[in-house]
Amino acid sequence: MSTNHNDVLLDVQDLKVHFKLHGGLFGQKQTGTVKAVDGVSFQVRRGETLGLVGESGCGKSTTGLGVLRMVEPTAGKVTLDGIDITALNSAALRKARRRMQMVYQDPFGALDPRMRVLDIIGEPLLIHKMFKDKKDYKAQVHDLLERVGLNPNMADRYPHQFSGGQRQRIGIARALAARPELIICDEPVSALDVSIQAQVINLLEDIQEEFGLTYLFIAHDLAVVRHICDRIMVMYLGHVVEVTDRDALYENPQHPYTQALMSAIPIPDPEEEAKRGFDRSLQGEVPSPLNPPSGCPFHPRCRFAHDACKTQKPRLMETDTGHQVACHLYDPAASDINAGDVMEDNLVRAG
Amino acid sequence: MLAEETHRHDHAEPETQQEVLLRVSGLKTQFRQDGRTVTAVDGVSFDVRRGETLAIVGESGSGKSVTAMSILRLIPSPPGEIVDGEVLFDGKDMLGLSDEEIRKMRGSEIAMIFQEPMTSMNPVLTIGRQLSEPIQVHRGGDRKSLLAKCVDLLRKVRIPDPENRVKAYPHQLSGGMRQRAMIAMGLGCDPRLIIADEPTTALDVTVQAQILELLKDLTRERGTSMILITHDLGVVARYADRINVMYAGRIVEQGSSGDIFKHPKHPYTLGLMSSIPRLDQPSGTRLTPITGQPPDLSNLPSGCPFHPRCRFAEDRCRAERPPLTQVSDQHWKACWIDVNKP
Numbered sequence: 001m002s003t004n005h006n007d008v009l010l011d012v013q014d015l016k017v018h019f020k021l022h023g024g025l026f027g028q029k030q031t032g033t034v035k036a037v038d039g040v041s042f043q044v045r046r047g048e049t050l051g052l053v054g055e056s057g058c059g060k061s062t063t064g065l066g067v068l069r070m071v072e073p074t075a076g077k078v079t080l081d082g083i084d085i086t087a088l089n090s091a092a093l094r095k096a097r098r099r100m101q102m103v104y105q106d107p108f109g110a111l112d113p114r115m116r117v118l119d120i121i122g123e124p125l126l127i128h129k130m131f132k133d134k135k136d137y138k139a140q141v142h143d144l145l146e147r148v149g150l151n152p153n154m155a156d157r158y159p160h161q162f163s164g165g166q167r168q169r170i171g172i173a174r175a176l177a178a179r180p181e182l183i184i185c186d187e188p189v190s191a192l193d194v195s196i197q198a199q200v201i202n203l204l205e206d207i208q209e210e211f212g213l214t215y216l217f218i219a220h221d222l223a224v225v226r227h228i229c230d231r232i233m234v235m236y237l238g239h240v241v242e243v244t245d246r247d248a249l250y251e252n253p254q255h256p257y258t259q260a261l262m263s264a265i266p267i268p269d270p271e272e273e274a275k276r277g278f279d280r281s282l283q284g285e286v287p288s289p290l291n292p293p294s295g296c297p298f299h300p301r302c303r304f305a306h307d308a309c310k311t312q313k314p315r316l317m318e319t320d321t322g323h324q325v326a327c328h329l330y331d332p333a334a335s336d337i338n339a340g341d342v343m344e345d346n347l348v349r350a351g
Numbered sequence: 352m353l354a355e356e357t358h359r360h361d362h363a364e365p366e367t368q369q370e371v372l373l374r375v376s377g378l379k380t381q382f383r384q385d386g387r388t389v390t391a392v393d394g395v396s397f398d399v400r401r402g403e404t405l406a407i408v409g410e411s412g413s414g415k416s417v418t419a420m421s422i423l424r425l426i427p428s429p430p431g432e433i434v435d436g437e438v439l440f441d442g443k444d445m446l447g448l449s450d451e452e453i454r455k456m457r458g459s460e461i462a463m464i465f466q467e468p469m470t471s472m473n474p475v476l477t478i479g480r481q482l483s484e485p486i487q488v489h490r491g492g493d494r495k496s497l498l499a500k501c502v503d504l505l506r507k508v509r510i511p512d513p514e515n516r517v518k519a520y521p522h523q524l525s526g527g528m529r530q531r532a533m534i535a536m537g538l539g540c541d542p543r544l545i546i547a548d549e550p551t552t553a554l555d556v557t558v559q560a561q562i563l564e565l566l567k568d569l570t571r572e573r574g575t576s577m578i579l580i581t582h583d584l585g586v587v588a589r590y591a592d593r594i595n596v597m598y599a600g601r602i603v604e605q606g607s608s609g610d611i612f613k614h615p616k617h618p619y620t621l622g623l624m625s626s627i628p629r630l631d632q633p634s635g636t637r638l639t640p641i642t643g644q645p646p647d648l649s650n651l652p653s654g655c656p657f658h659p660r661c662r663f664a665e666d667r668c669r670a671e672r673p674p675l676t677q678v679s680d681q682h683w684k685a686c687w688i689d690v691n692k693p
Binding site: 055056163165166193194195196197198199201202205220222223224226227228246247250260261262263264265266267268269270271272273282283285286 | 528557558559560561586588608631639642
């Protein structure tokens with residue numbers, strides 16, 4: 001399959017997923033709104049891997065679920081290969097979902113413990129009527145098992161008979177069954193042991209090449225994301241704060257949050273660590289999305305925060321080709337200090 | 352056991368000698384379940400010196416947590432039992448102490464910090480109450496002085512507004528704050544050894560960094576020794592002085608942080624290093640995973656338990672279990688193969 005990188009497969013415009021909270025005696029009173037995803041726009045090109053990173057509560061998983069309409073978006077438009085997913089009725093949505101599948105984080109919780117592997121993997125074939133007869137069904141499942149590195153004669157076993165890494169392979173085989181174009185991977189390796197993570201990452205890379213898949217790769221581990229993704233989008237409290245190519249993000253992170261996130265990740269090399277020092281400037285935790293800060297959601301933890309940050313929400317704007325940042329430091333219209341200060345500050349810290 | 356015998360001699364070296372606080376020798380802990388015996392820790396020996404941070408690295412089932420629990424005799428029995436070995440803390444034989452005596456050691460001399468602060472804390476007691484209990488038990492004191500001490504501890508772990516937070520319940524604190532409160536509980540009686548079992552695994556990276564920096568500062572300040580149990584090699588590189596790598600209940604490699612990261616000698620350690628993507632290396636290089644699955648402890652392979660996954664394995668590895676042998680001054684490995692041989 002050709003992978004023309006300018007061909008947009010998934011287009012998400014101003015996606016919002018808000019959850020209403022209910023309280024009161026019979027839960028009839030609305031007591032608040034959690035804006036889990038609050039105006040997120042991005043595009044994924046055919047054949048590429050877009051990484052979605054951020055800490056817990058940033059809305060990365062909800063974005064994935066919103067794209068698939070596994071939670072109903074409050075607003076916004078999701079287009080898959082020209083089809084407006086958000087406008088489909090349930091029958092049409094089911095048909096469209098064949099083309100977008102999901103791989104989950106928890107290989108223990110995601111598989112029905114009472115189903116045989118044969119039926120777990122074969123279920124999408126059944127739903128989308130993608131087999132001729134029983135023999136064909138079995139043959140397809142056996143092919144899939146083999147493709148993900150499992151022995152086809154394991155098809156009659158149950159999930160508990162497999163290790164975590166093997167279960168994740170089963171989950172991947174199930175996602176592949178319907179021959180999708182887009183796979184949303186939600187923390188696919190974070191529950192696995194280190195030695196098994198690499199096996200699964202390599203498998204995901206192999207099947208992407210073989211089937212020409214497009215990935216939306218949701219994870220909190222920046223090293224894993226850098227390894228597998230072409231472009232990366234950083235989220236914070238329901239907002240996109242930075243989007244760019246993988247190398248640009250790691251070599252030149254621009255948003256103060258991205259910078260802090262990078263410095264927080266230890267490198268497995270004591271000499272590098274000793275050289276690198278550690279940026280202690282990021283204090284506190286991600287605020288509750290129930291009561292998000294005004295203006296820029298990052299301002300209470302940001303050491304560059306100035307008055308504009310407290311009141312105005314920064315817009316996502318291009319700073320370099322293909323590099324977008326939502327920060328007043330880079331916005332000449334809104335800023336009373338400028339990006340030069342950040343650069344200078346970084347130099348001081350590095351030197 | 353031969354390997355442990357030679358190990359002892361290592362500490363006679365005058366230049367590198369540092370006072371040993373904890374000495375674990377030949378520790379063996381088993382669990383019995385459904386008529387089967389699983390050896391979770393199988394002949395583990397190591398020292399923790401005063402003021403140093405020793406990391407125990409391994410994957411699930413490697414025996415790293417059971418090793419820590421055995422030191423404090425927190426193994427639930429039955430089904431668990433420490434069947435062999437010796438644990439000397441400052442010369443005192445921990446395994447020979449009465450229940451009363453070991454209770455006195457826990458929390459006062461050796462403190463443990465667990466992974467999940469929500470389940471390790473009592474949800475119906477205030478933070479202050481939980482903080483003051485061990486201090487009262489081990490050190491005594493009246494209500495007022497205990498409260499002052501608690502506020503002081505919360506301030507030390509940089510919890511904002513400590514005067515009010517002592518009255519809070521665990522659910523009223525965020526994950527990071529709860530973990531800070533756990534650390535405050537551990538520090539309450541000025542222990543000489545802290546055992547931190549995956550202290551930040553449940554936390555976000557930016558919070559993880561804050562908590563680990565805090566632990567580093569506090570242990571440095573007080574000269575406290577620490578055993579840091581983790582699966583995260585990055586955390587190890589940043590915080591450990593020395594490292595034990597465990598696999599299937601055994602230490603397979605032991606050495607300084609520099610030795611282990613720069614000159615890994617065991618194929619398992621090598622495998623771990625090449626299977627993780629790193630921020631400081633060129634992107635897009637293919638990972639080299641360790642093949643196969645972690646072993647089933649109730650049905651371990653013969654010889655070296657790593658041999659079915661080892662790309663260097665020879666006949667000898669399948670037949671004989673390699674002892675921990677010295678590679679260089681402070682560096683030990685349990686492997687028959689010279690991985691540097693071309």
